[in-house]
Amino acid sequence: MSEIRSVLKRVERHLAKSKVGDDVARDVEAYVVKLKAAIESDKTGGFRKDLSASRQAAKELEDIAVAKLGYKPKSPTREYVESIGVAVLVALLLRAFVVEPFKIPTGSMIPTLLIGDHIFVSKFTYGLRVPFTEIFMVEFAKPARGEVVVFTFPVKEARAHVKNTPREQACIDEGSLREPKDFIKRIIGLPGDVIEIREGQLYLNQNPLPRTLESRTPTGSFMAPVLTQERETSGEYTYTIQYRRPHEDFGPVKVNEGHFFVMGDHRDDSSDSRCWGQVPMENIKGRALFIWLSLSDQEGEFIRWSRFGSTIH
Known part of the structure; x- marks a missing residue:
């Protein structure tokens, strides 16, 4: 018809x-x-x-x-080619301005996001950019504390940070310092905030972020015998974090104007602002929305059906 x-x-x-x-x-x-x-x-x-x-x-x-x-x-061939062209154009416009798919490649956001989760990222939340650039045509909002965002790794800022940081504290691979790639983390600090970690407890402007214990699981490892999961609240968001080493200290560090301090939910297995510095606003591509596909590499489990449609908090 x-x-x-x-x-x-x-x-x-x-x-x-x-x-x-x-x-x-x-x-x-x-x-x-x-x-x-x-x-x-x-x-x-x-x-x-x-x-x-x-x-x-x-x-x-x-x-x-x-x-x-x-x-x-019009010939059938022309009709076919035009239909494909329109579909490709719509897909490119959606990707440039509205949503973009993203695959979780590492475990830095466990347990919120697992390796193999495929998510959609809203590129419309914070504003409209000139396509294929980091320049905003118009801004709608700023990232809020607790939001999970995808961003282009800030190569320039990270190089400067690593240069002035003891090597054992600069936990970033050399490949990330050579070429930009997409990262996904949680917003912990806004411009002007002071971030500090004492004995594993995260402090925001000298106030500890509220936490409640969720579980403690033996790992069988002598170096890190217990995996702890806790519910942490930042801004309007409550989410689960996990760690094996509970005695980390960091900071205090003040977040620069126009920048954000980000961390992974897997606190001792995440390369984030503790390692390579802060993320400029222009590098943030969008806010993580929901999981639309989840593929597992575990034996006997290929698709994690229970994760389909899960909203990312």
């Missing part, structure tokens, strides 16, 4: 632009009316409709348009 309607619209547009006499216009319009009536008749046919009347009327309309208006019908 979409092909038939397409013929009707194209001929009507061609007729409106054609400079023909009233008699020719009336002849063509008669076939337009006939096709519209056939379309309405086929619409009421329910499951039994075969669209034969509409197809015949569309062919007759094209034939008279060719004969009297100089109309050139």
